[in-house]
Amino acid sequence: MCGIVAYIGEKQAYPILIKGLQRLEYRGYDSAGVALLNGSVKVFKKKGKVSELVYHASQQDTTGTIGIGHTRWATHGKPDDINAHPHTSGNGRLTLIHNGIIENYNAIKESLLNRGHEFRSQTDTEVLVHLIEEIQSQNNIPLEEAVRLALNQVIGAYAIVVMDANDPDKLVAARKSSPLVIGIGKGEFVIASDASPLVDYTKQVVYLNDNEIAVVHRNGELQIKTTNNELQDHKVQEINLQIEQLEKGDYEHFMLKEIYEQSKTIGDCMRGRLNASEGWVRVGGIEDSIEHFTNAKRIIIAACGTSWHAGLIAEYLFEELARIPVEVEYASELRYRNPIIKENDIVIALSQSGETADTLAALELAKDKGAMIYGIVNVVGSSIARVTDAGSYIHAGPEIGVASTKAFTSQVTLLAMMAITLGYRRGTIPKSYYHQLLEGLESIPAKVEKLLKLNDKIKYIASEIKDSSNALYLGRGYNFPIALEGALKLKEISYIHAEGYPAAEMKHGPIALIDEDMPVVVIATNKSSYEKIYSNIQEVKARKGVVIAIVPEGSTEISKIADYTIEIPDTEEPLTPLLSVIPLQLLSYHIALMRGCNVDQPRNLAKSVTVE
Ligand code: M6R
Numbered sequence: 001m002c003g004i005v006a007y008i009g010e011k012q013a014y015p016i017l018i019k020g021l022q023r024l025e026y027r028g029y030d031s032a033g034v035a036l037l038n039g040s041v042k043v044f045k046k047k048g049k050v051s052e053l054v055y056h057a058s059q060q061d062t063t064g065t066i067g068i069g070h071t072r073w074a075t076h077g078k079p080d081d082i083n084a085h086p087h088t089s090g091n092g093r094l095t096l097i098h099n100g101i102i103e104n105y106n107a108i109k110e111s112l113l114n115r116g117h118e119f120r121s122q123t124d125t126e127v128l129v130h131l132i133e134e135i136q137s138q139n140n141i142p143l144e145e146a147v148r149l150a151l152n153q154v155i156g157a158y159a160i161v162v163m164d165a166n167d168p169d170k171l172v173a174a175r176k177s178s179p180l181v182i183g184i185g186k187g188e189f190v191i192a193s194d195a196s197p198l199v200d201y202t203k204q205v206v207y208l209n210d211n212e213i214a215v216v217h218r219n220g221e222l223q224i225k226t227t228n229n230e231l232q233d234h235k236v237q238e239i240n241l242q243i244e245q246l247e248k249g250d251y252e253h254f255m256l257k258e259i260y261e262q263s264k265t266i267g268d269c270m271r272g273r274l275n276a277s278e279g280w281v282r283v284g285g286i287e288d289s290i291e292h293f294t295n296a297k298r299i300i301i302a303a304c305g306t307s308w309h310a311g312l313i314a315e316y317l318f319e320e321l322a323r324i325p326v327e328v329e330y331a332s333e334l335r336y337r338n339p340i341i342k343e344n345d346i347v348i349a350l351s352q353s354g355e356t357a358d359t360l361a362a363l364e365l366a367k368d369k370g371a372m373i374y375g376i377v378n379v380v381g382s383s384i385a386r387v388t389d390a391g392s393y394i395h396a397g398p399e400i401g402v403a404s405t406k407a408f409t410s411q412v413t414l415l416a417m418m419a420i421t422l423g424y425r426r427g428t429i430p431k432s433y434y435h436q437l438l439e440g441l442e443s444i445p446a447k448v449e450k451l452l453k454l455n456d457k458i459k460y461i462a463s464e465i466k467d468s469s470n471a472l473y474l475g476r477g478y479n480f481p482i483a484l485e486g487a488l489k490l491k492e493i494s495y496i497h498a499e500g501y502p503a504a505e506m507k508h509g510p511i512a513l514i515d516e517d518m519p520v521v522v523i524a525t526n527k528s529s530y531e532k533i534y535s536n537i538q539e540v541k542a543r544k545g546v547v548i549a550i551v552p553e554g555s556t557e558i559s560k561i562a563d564y565t566i567e568i569p570d571t572e573e574p575l576t577p578l579l580s581v582i583p584l585q586l587l588s589y590h591i592a593l594m595r596g597c598n599v600d601q602p603r604n605l606a607k608s609v610t611v612e
Contacts, residue, residue: 001073001606002085002099003027004180005197006161008171008218009188013067014057016190020197021050021071023246026254026400026600026607027099027193028073031084035095038064041165043095045084049601066168066218068161070097073606076105077122086163087126089133090117093165094143096129099193100157100178101611108153128154132162144172144215144225151176151213151227157357157611159208161191169218173208174227178610179355179383180208182216184236189216194379194608195239196246196398203241206234207381237381245398253599255401255493259585262406263448265396266578269410273417276438281424283417285374285392292372293418294425296324296346300339300371302331302362303350304609306404306488310411311350312481313577317416320574321423321437331362332612343370351375352399352407353608354382363387376414378407392418401600402607403493405585408485409448409578416441416575440572444579447569451582454566458583461548461564462590465519471496472510472545473584474503475523476533482523482577486584493602494592503536516544521584523550524558525568525576534558548587550580 003024007013017034025032032053033045042064044057050071070085077083086095102108105124108131113119117130128150136146143164151158151174159178161171173180173191183190183198183205190198191214195205208214211227224232251257274281286293299318301311308330315326329339331349335358341347347366351359354377363384367373375384375391378399385391394410420437423429429437465471471490475483484500491498501510503522514520520540524533534557540547541561549562552570559565568579592599 001028001075001608001610003071003193004069004097004099004159004161005193006068006097006163006171006173006191007188008066008216009185010065011188013064014062016201017067017069018050018054019200020190020192021069023196024193025050025071026402028071028606029601030074030079031072031081032070033084033086034067034069035086035163036062036064036067037163037165037168041088041092041095041163043086043088045081045086047080047084066163066171068095068097068163068171075101075611076124083121083123085125087121087123087129089129091133091137094129094133094136094162096125096132096160096162098125098128099159099610102128102154102158103156104154128160129162143167143170144213147172147174148213148225148227148229159193171216172213173216174213175208176210177357177360181381182206182208182214182222184222187220189222191216195241199239199241199243199246203238204236205239206236207386239380241398246400253401255403255405255589255599258399258401258406259582259589260452261397262409262582263445263452265406265410266413266448267445268395268397269413270417270441274438274442276435276442279435279438281417281421281438283392283414283421285390286418286421289372289390290425292346293422296344298345299324299326300341300345300347300366301326301328301350302334302347302359302366303328304331304356304358306408306485307350307352307411309481309485309488310408310415312484313412313478314415314419316478317419317574318422321419321429322426323428324422329362331356331358334362335365341366341369341371345371346374347371348374348376349384349388350411351384352378352404354379354384355608355610357610357612360384360387376411378410400607402602402605403489403588409581412578413441413444437572437574440575444571444575447571447579448582450569451579454583455586458566458586459590461566462587462594464564465546465548466591466594468496468517468519470513470518471498472513472518472520473498473500473523474506474520474536475500476503476529477526478574478577479523479526479580482580482584485581486521486523486588489585489588490591492605493588493599494595494597495603496591503533506536506539511539511543514540514543514545516546518545519548520545521548521550521587522562523580524555525550525552525580526573527552528573537561550583
């Protein structure tokens with residue numbers, strides 16, 4: 001949440017900061033701002049999107065070769081011009097951008113107020129910049145030392161960059177529990193919340209660790225110390241990120257691009273890991289800890305949102321195929337109860353961003369309890385990837401639409417490969433079924449491609465139900481999590497209230513809601529429960545509900561009674577979620593678009609939830 005970017009070098013900073021903020025806008029879009037230093041400091045900030053800021057600053061002097069920028073997801077203080085970052089110290093000397101939450105800001109603010117400080121905003125961030133200023137001016141010390149002393153008084157999460165008007169040749173950055181990456185260019189540095197603002201200038205990066213403070217100098221020098229004042233060695237890494245991956249190309253929205261990319265991204269996830277004709281599947285991270293996995297007494301999966309839904313599918317996969325007991329936990333709940341986690345448990349953190357604060361905290365708790373921790377993430381070099389004992393990347397490429405689509409199918413693909421591997425190694429699936437599953441998985445990308453051709457039909461269904469106020473999603477077995485995911489996709493981008501339910505649970509409550517205004521999306525792709533779900537559809541129709549059924553190709557019974565049907569290509573039952581989710585993503589996309597919603601940046605949301 002919140003995106004930060006900073007530049008120092010020979011180029012003009014403003015265009016670099018604006019382009020960086022546009023790339024980071026998925027992290028928050030309540031307000032945006034920049035500060036530029038060119039003799040004196042100029043701050044431009046505006047409520048709303050980066051485009052509002054650009055308009056606001058268009059007639060102003062935006063020159064300067066050093067500057068900082070921020071795009072905000074509001075926590076403390078409403079989204080307005082004053083609460084927008086950067087924030088400036090009382091004497092006007094320091095400007096600061098911040099991603100995270102200073103939890104003890106009230107206590108610090110109180111004592112600063114007692115010492116005569118005056119605050120303009122309601123933010124925790126302004127408190128921090130005042131604190132740094134006070135320490136700097138009282139002790140007459142370099143900025144980095146003032147930052148270090150201030151951070152030792154702070155409780156909470158932060159990624160910050162500070163600029164000093166009296167020292168135009170350096171920037172100071174620090175992190176704890178919020179990501180920060182330093183791009184090292186030729187005679188320049190770009191610092192940002194993720195690598196997307198850097199790729200135009202460099203591929204050489206340093207990921208800052210928790211409790212580290214970096215000083216970047218105009219002369220190309222980079223120095224990193226801990227908040228305990230210990231000098232740190234830093235490892236320069238090369239990022240593998242292409243500019244085209246960060247752009248919409250010919251698509252109207254990132255979400256649509258990412259939905260269409262899935263035939264490729266599912267294939268990318270399997271590349272080098274599975275070969276059906278040769279009969280093998282190998283997931284590197286598991287192979288390295290195979291003893292641990294094959295002997296595991298229990299797997300706990302911690303995740304949030306869409307990743308939690310992928311985790312729920314993994315429960316069905318691991319239990320059925322590998323006969324390993326699985327518990328799927330909301331990371332936010334797991335971290336705050338007193339869970340029983342033992343040394344021979346494996347705790348898997350599932351996260352697209354690899355930065356979700358609750359998932360990270362749950363993982364740290366599991367680590368403290370001695371469990372093996374395994375990360376499944378998309379963003380290379382993210383915090384979860386760096387704290388886990390072992391793990392796997394899903395290789396979906398940058399996902400920019402706030403609603404997760406391609407990351408979900410890649411997560412499920414990876415989890416399916418893991419379950420098949422473990423089932424085979426533990427002898428819990430027959431050899432013939434093992435080969436059938438490998439072939440099934442390998443053929444998914446082509447089937448996704450085929451499904452995407454149904455876009456026009458799905459668009460038509462969307463036009464028929466777009467004015468609904470509520471929607472119900474029902475599924476069974478492997479497709480119960482898809483009902484949850486379909487409902488989440490619809491509510492987060494179209495603002496229609498939607499609920500996902502196990503189909504048989506409908507009779508225990510939600511059936512009371514059904515009338516002719518209620519669309520009911522039924523995922524009826526499990527052959528093993530086809531008759532049962534057929535009965536559930538009859539129950540909905542008897543109450544005049546509008547049924548949109550996702551059915552296996554050639555299904556005639558359900559097609560006769562449903563109002564609309566979408567057929568998915570035939571596949572093994574455990575793999576059906578990889579196909580049944582695609583029409584639901586498209587349905588939400590079209591409904592949201594028809595309702596005039598901002599599909600890529602839905603209200604109140606941010607892509608990467610780095611605060612509690
Ligand atoms: O980056 P993560 O996978 O950890 O994110 C978890 C959720 O915040 C995320 O899936 C969220 O629910 C999406 N907006 C869903 O589309």
